[in-house]
Structure formats: C-alpha cells, structure tokens
Amino acid sequence: MSDAFDQIESYVRTWCGAAPICVHTGDAHICDIAKHPNYRQFRKNAIASARNATRSQLWESMVALGRQYDMNDDHKWLMILMYCLIPSLRGKSWEITRKMHLDLEDVRSDMIEAALAAWRESDRSVPPRHVPRHMIRSAISTAYKRAKAYNRESTVDDVEDFLPLAEPLQLSTLKVSSIVHGIDQRDAAVAEQVRGERYGALFYHYNCLDTVLQFHAEIRSGRHPGPGVRATTPSMLARIGITGPNHYYYISSIYPRFVGLPIAAEILGIAESAAYRRVRAGSFPCPPTRMGGAYKVPTRALMHCADIPDDIVHPDDVENGAAHAGGSA
Structure with missing residues (x-):
C-alpha cells in the first residue's frame, strides 16, 4: 500500500x-552554469551532504527555491526538498512503528504533516540553513508524541465492547436530529452528522456511553491529538452548530489499541485453532505482535482487514445520537 x-x-x-x-x-x-545533474544524481549529492554537521549550500538553495515557488502556489521544490529529507525519516518511522505497534502508513503521514507544518512556521523565524534540520526534528518529535497518544490504554475495559461495532450501522428506528429537521442527507456535512449520531445511538445501545463521554472529555481538554488536518474535510471544519471543529476523532480511538488473537479470529471468521496455525505460518491476515505469552492484533489493522470503516466523528454528533436513542432529546 x-x-x-x-x-x-x-x-x-x-x-x-x-x-x-x-x-x-x-x-x-537559463542558468549560467554549463552542467547540471539529473534528479537521481542531484538527490544522491543532497543526501550525502545531509550527513554533515551543518547543511551545505545545496540545501540552502533548495530552501530558497522552495520559498520562491511557494509564492506562486507551486510546491514542486518543496516536494523535492521533502523527498531529499525522507532518508533521514525512514529509519525513525520504522522504529516508532515497531516500538509503539502502529501502522507504518499512519506514522509516516504524521511525519510528513509535521514537516510541512514546520516548513510553514519557519518562513521567517528560522535561518534557511537550519530549516531542513528543523523539519526533521519536528517530524520525528511529533510522530513520537502522536504515537504515545495513540498507544494510550484503551478507555474501553472489555474488549467485547468492540465486537458489536463490527455490525453494520443500520438503526432504522433512530430519529436523528438531521432527519427530523428534513435536511438533505446528500449534503456532505449532514452525512457526517448522521454518521456520528448513529454511532452515538449504537454506543447507547451497547451500554458503553460512559466511557465514550469520558473520552470526549479528554478530547475537549486537549489531551487527545485528534485525526490531524490530513483527515478532516472542508465540510467538517465549516460546519456551524458544533463546538470545536478540531474535536473530530477516528472511531477506532475509542476501541482497545489491541485485541487478543481469538477475538480477531472471530471477527475475521477464522477458527481459533486455524488462526494460531496461520500465525505460525506467517499467513494471518493481520500480522500480530507478541505481548508476554499472548498474541495481540492491532485494532486498526484488524478493522482494515475486516472492512470495518474507521469513520471520523464529532463528539457533539455522537452525544446527540445517544440522547435521541435514550429519548432525552
């Protein structure tokens, strides 16, 4: 992938x-210099010079061109700079993935997002020769911080609470507020609201609303990082009537970080004995990790394998759906 x-x-x-x-x-x-390398040689030279204690003139020139092109909304040289920085991030991304038991794709997305944020923030505050190193440090430190936040102990004590959520969200009796008011559900913002309210009704139905509300309190107090700007859409951020547009979160954030192999096998429709055989053969759909004497499977990877959507919802919508399901709204 x-x-x-x-x-x-x-x-x-x-x-x-x-x-x-x-x-x-x-x-x-239009350059006065006669010879220029192709990109492969250019990148090789850039990576070699990156090993020096201070960045070379080559990197300063990349930063300068990146700034110039940015003024015309052209990000080509910024992307070239980013690609030359990747060798400095690749090893750390594997390290964080192994230590924190996260998906490599998520860690690398966090790194790129943080590096680009550092680029924007350093426009006037960081000398050009220090910008690449500033981007690398920001990418690595942010990835570690988010990994630690994602790796928190689950707010759901019983892993069986995860199982009902593998069921389709079909709650025909739910009178969500957006339906009551007759709003067009084809609108993206309304679809997001309905999705969140249906999850809220589901949480209420399975008696785990207290842990969900506790998780929401953590989000609103800033103790959880949320999905990041890469996951939110303009319609989410532009919605009126919600408190804190930055409070969206992945639904998997409420689930346990890991589930036992028997639970994972049940969700995937694999017999428990066959699951252990496939783990030993290296053919289990979600590569498990060994924790003490037991195998554990990352929940997010399990959801991906089982085609369970990891939707993004907002606390307000979830709580409204739970209130409707409980008859208090």
Missing part, C-alpha cells in the same frame, strides 16, 4: 523525469 513517503517520491519522479535539475534558478536552460 502506498504511504506518504511513496506519494512524495511518485510526485517528484514524475515531475523531474530525466531532465537536468537546476538548484540555482530552477530552470537549467
């Missing part, structure tokens, strides 16, 4: 091709 690193590589390779790369003007045809 393609991750954020792969997407940047694909973008840069497509744009650069085999043409000469000019880090002086951005256009080899």
